[in-house]
Amino acid sequence: MQPARRIALDVILAVRESDAYANLLLPVRLQRAKLSTADAGFATELTYGTLRRQGYYDAVIALAAGRTVDRIDAPILDVLRLACHQLLSMRTAQHAAVDESVQLAKTVGSNSATGFVNGVLRTITRSTADEWRKRVLGDLDGDARLAAEFSHPLWIVRAFKAALAAEGRDSELENLLEADNVAPRVSLVALPGFSTVEELDAYPSPFSPVGATLDGGDPLQLEPVRAGRARVQDEGSQLAALALSRARPVVAGETWLDLCAGPGGKSALLAAEARASGAVLTANELVPARAELVRKALAVFDPAPEVWELDGTTIGDSHPDAFDRILIDAPCTGLGALRRRPEARWRKVPRDVAHLSGLQSNLLDAGLKALKPGGVLAYVTCSPHLAETKVIVEGALKKWGAAVERIDTPAVLSTVTGEPLDLGDGQHVQLWPHRHSTDAMFIQLLTKV
Ligand SMILES: C[S@@+](CC[C@H](N)C(=O)[O-])C[C@H]1O[C@@H](n2cnc3c(N)ncnc32)[C@H](O)[C@@H]1O
CATH class of the missing domain: 1.10.940.10 (NusB-like)
Structure with missing residues (x-):
């Protein structure tokens, strides 16, 4: 055999x-x-x-x-x-x-x-x-046909359809489902100050200024990756971290918090950005085993950022008005990363969305409380499901009224990326596998007035 x-x-x-x-x-x-x-x-x-x-x-x-x-x-x-x-x-x-x-x-x-x-x-x-x-498609039509043909659960097809429709991209549903069935190429980040895209012997990524794409081979064979100076990281994740770190010029001494940090990919990039500009990053992760992974990801820094193990929903009460920049890369269904996690689509069920969206709202509310007036918060998910993205942001804006405002996130990212991202209308960023060859990452920058 x-x-x-x-x-x-x-x-x-x-x-x-x-x-x-x-x-x-x-x-x-x-x-x-x-x-x-x-x-x-x-x-x-x-x-x-x-x-x-x-x-x-x-x-x-x-x-x-x-x-x-x-x-x-x-x-x-x-x-x-x-x-x-x-x-x-x-x-x-x-x-x-x-x-x-x-x-x-x-x-x-x-x-x-x-x-x-x-x-x-x-x-x-x-x-x-x-x-x-x-024979399989028989007389199926509509969403059921797409679900069968592209091998996705029907509820996920419908969630993608709604998210695309919200951007006027209804006609792209087949392209998105198809993109989920193709393994992505390995994407690397060269941590600024520790490595460079040139050193990685890979193609520069189209959008992230610190990203590189491998044509093949095992990234762990690369010395910078083994040494923790470069990491495997989806380009969309790089852009989410950079949207926060580069939203506006950094004043030395700024305090930054990565509220949901495990396993530490975005923390590592934020820590490199903080180090270069004189800011101080703290990472937080609820699950101890994942907090250990964050410490490992940050071991290349000296001194390494502190890693807390708090329930992020309590951060607003324990640290009110404390941070200049906060990343909330919220626990989510991960529907935006199906191409990288082959079995994930069969494991998720619709009730996961209901459970997670409650937690996402609480985390965002706590993060806004912990944000200094005038500070910047990035709410990020690797899911395009509207209940985890726009609905959560709109809920927070409704609750906070005039005290919280959106920042024009596409405008911020356009100053970061090499190529224009061709995003839809609105002040949020929704990346797509079929359009950007990234995970379907959602990014909304907010500020507290
Ligand atoms: C999407 S992942 C973060 C990925 C990470 N930013 C990265 O780039 O590697 C969300 C993380 O939030 C953690 N988490 C879940 N509930 C939390 C809570 N109440 N407080 C803090 N972290 C939480 C999960 O354990 C998970 O590690």
Whole structure:
């Protein structure tokens, strides 16, 4: 049995059985197995592609098996999904995909399950990928058709549709869903004062002045990354941190707070910006294990910024009118980062939005209390869901009345980026994978009068 397929199946099993994150577990398994570059690439495509397109493959499997997928043993269903990806989306030879899948099924199921896998896969091989597509889409139309075709839960398709419509970009929904199914290239940040884009031997990113894009290869092989002078970071995240640090000139001695800092990516960039301008950053993270990651991310600084472990919703009472700049990179559904977290779309449920939006409102309210009059606060999410973005900001503006004002965030970012971002109307920034090749990051700068 090919080790690449075994690894892909193990990761997919762990994602389902123990809520593992594929993007964290897979690199560990690949490194341990010492696969060749080609085999590691094959395992990666198999794992991520299967997880992303799971909804679509389930529809194919249900048709081929003549039963709904909830009536198939979960590990056997995982084997079938893996095979579907090879048969319908990759150029794997059919006999290899079928035979190896049957071998995999033997390791996780009974003899009868092995026969079942063989039968279902033989049925799938009798039609082309295009014929299966036609069968799956059948007479579906509208959002349901897009959900099936691009393998997204229907509620997420509808949330994206509403967020695009709010910008008059209704016609871009297919492009957005498609972009979620393509693995992004690795994006790096060169921490100012510690590294440079030139040193990273990568292409300068189009928008972030401190960003670089790798064409391929393992970023951990780069010395600046290993030393913590440069980091893997989505370009949208870089722009969110820079929108705050460069919103206006820094006065030496300013106090900055990153309220929800774990695992520390934006804190590291803010700390570098603070160091260069004489400001003092404090990071805060509720979850102790994640606060440790923040300390690790900040270890390159001497002295390293303090890391607190407070509940951010209490910061307004414990530190009223205390900070010149505050970043609230709020806990969110992460719907804007689906291309980087292949299984995430199947884990989220609509009630997550309701729970998180309450927390987001409380964090924003606390942050505004902790902001000095005249200070700048950046409210950021890596989700474009309106209930986590504009609705939260509008709620805070309503509550605070004339005491809080929006800052024209697109205007601020236009002074930061190399290329114009081509944003919609309004004072917020909504980045999009299909337009900017970034996560769908939302950024709103606010000031307290
Ligand atoms: C979107 S992540 C932040 C990502 C981070 N800014 C970065 O760039 O690496 C949100 C973080 O908020 C933390 N969090 C959740 N509830 C919190 C609270 N009540 N107070 C402070 N942090 C909280 C989560 O544990 C999570 O680490």
